[in-house]
Amino acid sequence: EVQLVESGGGLVQPGGSLRLSCAASGFTFSTFTMHWVRQAPGKGLEAVAGITSNGRSPFYTNSVQGRFTISRDNSKNTLYLQMGSLRAEDTGIYYCAREPETGTADFWGQGTLVTVSS
Amino acid sequence: DVVMTQSPLSLTVTLGQPASISCRSSQGLRHSDGNTYLTWFHQRPGQSPRRLIYKVYRRDAGVPDRFSGSGSGTDFTLQISRVEAEDAGIYYCMQGTYWSWTFGQGTKVEI
Numbered sequence: 001e002v003q004l005v006e007s008g009g010g011l012v013q014p015g016g017s018l019r020l021s022c023a024a025s026g027f028t029f030s031t032f033t034m035h036w037v038r039q040a041p042g043k044g045l046e047a048v049a050g051i052t053s054n055g056r057s058p059f060y061t062n063s064v065q066g067r068f069t070i071s072r073d074n075s076k077n078t079l080y081l082q083m084g085s086l087r088a089e090d091t092g093i094y095y096c097a098r099e100p101e102t103g104t105a106d107f108w109g110q111g112t113l114v115t116v117s118s
Numbered sequence: 119d120v121v122m123t124q125s126p127l128s129l130t131v132t133l134g135q136p137a138s139i140s141c142r143s144s145q146g147l148r149h150s151d152g153n154t155y156l157t158w159f160h161q162r163p164g165q166s167p168r169r170l171i172y173k174v175y176r177r178d179a180g181v182p183d184r185f186s187g188s189g190s191g192t193d194f195t196l197q198i199s200r201v202e203a204e205d206a207g208i209y210y211c212m213q214g215t216y217w218s219w220t221f222g223q224g225t226k227v228e229i
Binding site: 035037044045046047050059061062095102103104105106108109110111 | 119149151153155157159165166167168169172173178210212213214215217218219220221222223224
């Protein structure tokens, strides 16, 4: 059974940093491109960042470019999102998601809540 | 970024009746590889999104056949032939042809 379990969320002050993790199981993690998608409270979905299976090609949405870093450790079956210079508008639930083939996501984790507030 | 526009944003449907949700993109979604990367998700309150349909009309395993997807270019539709109580929630379309992936605003379906 495919499982994605996020952790690392919490309350952080504006300008602060946080690192999210996503532990994967039930599939060969090292062969899939992975993504982070967020959802502001009561709002829609926004793709944040993605990374290819070998970890060499990360990509970001414009609003987080230069502030967030996506990475992965295929030996630990874990995806990461290092978030810096956090802003109130970064508040939301952060989901990791698997890309089974180009241009779609099939399995999502349960999400971890990030709150940026003073 | 490609803008995805859903309509309606809210829909109340009677059990057993059909429902239809429209999704329009600001530019064509046909990829250079010939595929169209349009996905539909369903999200219940407090849950993560569940994929229903990908590449316009391909239904995921375990998704009831009352769900169907259609469309091409910039206009896409999700249809539910006979709504059941478990279909309540928010439906999102998403384009994966261009990065950043972008989602529609969501359509809230109430039964």
